[in-house]
Amino acid sequence: MPTSSPLPPDLPLHTTLSRWLDEHRERRNRACMPSVTLAWAQSWDGSITLQPGTGLALSNPDSLRLTHQLRSLHDGILVGIGTVLADDPQLTVRECPGPSPQPIVLDSQLRISPQARLCAPGQRRCWVLTSTEAVPARTDIDIIRLPGDAKGHIDLAAALQALWQRGIRSLMVEGGANVITAFLKAQLVDALVLTVAPVFAGGYKAVGDMGHLTRAQLPSIAPLHTARLGDDLIMWGNLHYGAPHAGEPS
Numbered sequence: 001m002p003t004s005s006p007l008p009p010d011l012p013l014h015t016t017l018s019r020w021l022d023e024h025r026e027r028r029n030r031a032c033m034p035s036v037t038l039a040w041a042q043s044w045d046g047s048i049t050l051q052p053g054t055g056l057a058l059s060n061p062d063s064l065r066l067t068h069q070l071r072s073l074h075d076g077i078l079v080g081i082g083t084v085l086a087d088d089p090q091l092t093v094r095e096c097p098g099p100s101p102q103p104i105v106l107d108s109q110l111r112i113s114p115q116a117r118l119c120a121p122g123q124r125r126c127w128v129l130t131s132t133e134a135v136p137a138r139t140d141i142d143i144i145r146l147p148g149d150a151k152g153h154i155d156l157a158a159a160l161q162a163l164w165q166r167g168i169r170s171l172m173v174e175g176g177a178n179v180i181t182a183f184l185k186a187q188l189v190d191a192l193v194l195t196v197a198p199v200f201a202g203g204y205k206a207v208g209d210m211g212h213l214t215r216a217q218l219p220s221i222a223p224l225h226t227a228r229l230g231d232d233l234i235m236w237g238n239l240h241y242g243a244p245h246a247g248e249p250s
């Protein structure tokens with residue numbers, strides 16, 4: 001289980017998170033895998049948007065800036081094709097100084113649009129992880145073909161290995177809900193940074209069906225850290241995974 005020393009409370013939040021993420025990177029890299037940070041913004045009731053397919057700006061300007069600072073602390077940033085189709089994100093660092101991470105999309109069926117802003121000229125060439133042999137409609141992306149899992153989605157462990165081989169040592173996963181849930185279920189997340197906006201949205205929840213788990217088997221966060229950025233609450237901590245599912249090898 002990962003351990004972390006108590007975080008100095010008096011440092012600026014960005015520095016505190018940076019040191020904490022360095023610990024994860026070093027530990028995970030010893031196993032020749034990128035560290036994985038899951039980061040998203042949600043309402044108090046756990047909604048990341050009102051309904052899938054539409055975007056909802058939840059973060060206040062300060063927490064949005066922190067998200068961009070977090071991006072700049074990672075080598076790669078990954079989202080699912082659902083998020084690309086809904087939000088048309090750029091996934092760059094614009095709200096603070098710092099390098100933009102490598103943009104990466106999980107897109108089994110190559111549904112990415114030729115107009116996606118993610119692949120706009122002048123940006124880093126987007127890496128699209130796919131399991132289809134189809135030829136993409138656009139040539140300004142890098143295709144990485146990977147095996148599909150039982151549901152036909154990208155095998156996430158294989159994806160992390162492929163990213164490691166291409167030099168990615170730390171990966172920030174920004175969503176959406178299907179991707180968040182899949183990474184948690186696969187027990188591949190090391191660190192979590194959550195922005196909680198003080199609203200109730202009653203919408204599309206960040207985490208979906210985790211399967212039949214007992215309380216002891218649920219992924220948990222410890223130690224848990226919190227800070228306020230205006231009215232937004234920033235929560236972060238290490239991910240721990242409980243006992244394996246019944247019938248699975250330990």
Ligand SMILES: NC(=O)c1ccc[n+]([C@@H]2O[C@H](COP(=O)([O-])OP(=O)(O)OC[C@H]3O[C@@H](n4cnc5c(N)ncnc54)[C@H](OP(=O)(O)O)[C@@H]3O)[C@@H](O)[C@H]2O)c1
Pocket residue numbers: 039040041042047048049051052053054055056058079080081082083084086087106107108109110111152153154155156174175176177178179180182
């Ligand atoms: N508040 C926030 O911080 C935040 C952040 C991000 C997104 N969002 C919102 O979330 C919504 C999108 O979420 P979503 O759940 O619809 O889509 P998503 O999680 O972004 O993408 C899901 C899609 O990714 C592809 N995929 C490939 N491999 C996968 C794997 N191993 N596991 C899971 N998915 C895989 C699948 O499509 P294929 O099978 O076709 O490849 C799947 O349908 C949008 O409305 C967006 O605004 C909010």
